[in-house]
Amino acid sequence: xxxxxxxxxxxxxxxxxxxxxxxxxxxxxxxxxxxxxxxxxxxxxxxxxxxxxxxxxxxxxxxxxxxxxxxxxxxxxxxxxxxxxxxxxxxxxxxxxxxxxxxxxxxxxxxxxxxxxxxxxxxxxxxxxxxxxxxxxxxxxxxxxxxxxxxxxxxxxxxxxxxxxxxxxxxxxxxxxxxxxxxxxxxxxxxxxxxxxxxxxxxxxxxxxxxxxxxxxxxxxxxxxxxxxxxxxxxxxxxxxxxxxxxxxxxxxxxxxxxxxxxxxxxxxxxxxxxxxxxxxxxxxxx
Ligand code: PAF
Numbered sequence: 001x002x003x004x005x006x007x008x009x010x011x012x013x014x015x016x017x018x019x020x021x022x023x024x025x026x027x028x029x030x031x032x033x034x035x036x037x038x039x040x041x042x043x044x045x046x047x048x049x050x051x052x053x054x055x056x057x058x059x060x061x062x063x064x065x066x067x068x069x070x071x072x073x074x075x076x077x078x079x080x081x082x083x084x085x086x087x088x089x090x091x092x093x094x095x096x097x098x099x100x101x102x103x104x105x106x107x108x109x110x111x112x113x114x115x116x117x118x119x120x121x122x123x124x125x126x127x128x129x130x131x132x133x134x135x136x137x138x139x140x141x142x143x144x145x146x147x148x149x150x151x152x153x154x155x156x157x158x159x160x161x162x163x164x165x166x167x168x169x170x171x172x173x174x175x176x177x178x179x180x181x182x183x184x185x186x187x188x189x190x191x192x193x194x195x196x197x198x199x200x201x202x203x204x205x206x207x208x209x210x211x212x213x214x215x216x217x218x219x220x221x222x223x224x225x226x227x228x229x230x231x232x233x234x235x236x237x238x239x240x241x242x243x244x245x246x247x248x249x250x251x252x253x254x255x256x257x258x259x260x261x262x263x264x265x266x267x268x269x270x271x272x273x274x275x276x277x278x279x280x281x282x283x284x285x286x287x
Contacts, residue, residue, distance in 0.1 A: 004089040007059070007096040013104075016058075016097050016145050024147075028055035031150035031178075034142050037061040038078035038193035039087050042183040046152040047091045049180055053150045059088055060097040060142050066109050067134030078193055097146065104141065113137045114171075116163050119254045123245060123268060124159050124279065135160055136167050143175055151175050156182040156190050158266050158281040162254045182280070184210065190280045197276045201240065206273045208238040212246065213282040216267045221287040224248060224261050231267065244270040244277070248286070262286050 010016045023030060031054035033046040043059075050057045061084055068074035081098070088096060116125065116132035125132050143151065153161045165177055183191045188210030189203075198206055212234035219230035231246045248257050251264040265286050270279045 004086075004092070006085045006089040007093045009085065009096045009098050011099055011103065013099065013145050016095075016099075019095055020058075020146055023056045029150070030054055030056045030058060030146065030148040031152065032142065032146045032148035032175075033057065033059045033152045034139060035059060035061055036063050036077065036193065037084050038080050038196075039084045040183075040191050040193065042154060042156065042180075042191035044087065044091060045183050046154065046180045047088065047093055049178060050150065050152055051092070053176075053178060054148070056095070057093045058095045058097055058146050058148065059093055060146070062097070062099055062104065062138070062142075064104070064134060064138040065101055066105070066113075066137060067131050069128055069130065072128065078196060097142070104138070110137060110141075114140055114167060119159070119166075120163060122159075122254075123247070124270065127244065127270075127277070132160070132163050136163060139164055140167065140171070140173070143173055148175055150178055152178045152180050154180045154182065155281070155283075156192070157279070158268060159254065188214065190278075192278065194276050194278065198273060202274045202276065205238050205240045206278055208235060208241050209269050209271060209278055209280040212269055213267055213280055216246075216248075217282050217284045220284040224257065224259065224286050227267065227284070227286060231269065235269075235271070240273065242272040244272060248284075251283070257286070 010019060031050035033050055035043055047057055063077050065074055113133050114136040116136050120132035153164055168175060168177055187207040189207045212231040215230040215234045216227045219226040227248060235243050246269045248265045248267050250257050251266055257265055266281050266283050268281045
């Protein structure tokens with residue numbers, strides 16, 4: 001148990017709105033960091049940055065059922081509220097919004113949902129149908145409840161980041177999106193709450209994702225074919241890692257780039273390591 005005071009935990013929408021109204025009336029700005037909990041250093045980079053952006057930080061901890069598919073790990077998703085509150089207390093975060101499912105969805109899943117459109121059905125959305133509609137809908141709700149001036153999202157979930165940014169633009173949501181760089185282990189593995197499901201052997205194998213992305217980035221000057229060959233070469237060498245996709249998308253449209261493409265891009269990789277699905281990405285300039 002930490003010696004720092006824990007954040008105030010607010011469990012109701014009305015309670016959260018009261019806090020926001022109070023802080024805003026006092027002229028303070030607000031930054032929201034939405035999370036599923038099971039916090040790690042990657043999340044702490046968000047709250048650290050949020051402290052530079054705004055007077056008041058709110059971290060939401062809500063394992064949103066509408067973004068999990070029927071055969072996904074909703075029940076297995078790690079829930080570590082005590083540890084999360086200790087960590088956020090140490091970071092000086094004053095408020096945690098931690099509603100129940102009934103509080104967020106009193107009548108069951110909302111009849112109104114935000115569609116992530118075509119990009120929402122690709123890559124992660126192909127394996128997880130409806131996932132991004134669930135994400136966008138809950139993010140819109142969280143923004144409406146906390147009306148922050150700033151919201152932080154991680155580069156680690158590049159597709160989610162793209163779709164949230166587009167939603168904010170498309171719906172004229174008055175919030176500034178702050179992108180937080182991916183925090184990595186020493187061997188390059190991107191921090192994720194799912195890493196805790198890896199056993200020692202799988203954990204070692206998992207670093208191949210960032211190795212492949214590094215190889216892709218190093219090859220970028222030599223063109224798209226070289227990028228793909230470099231990543232595939234690295235990924236093929238690792239047994240126990242089942243590649244789902246490696247693809248290069250246009251930064252602006254998130255659509256796969258055409259043959260011969262030159263310009264800014266994001267390389268995406270997703271793979272299954274044992275039962276655990278991992279994703280990572282790197283921004284690069286294809287020459
Ligand atoms: O990235 C996440 O942790 C979740 O998708 C989010 C943004 C908190 C929405 O539930």
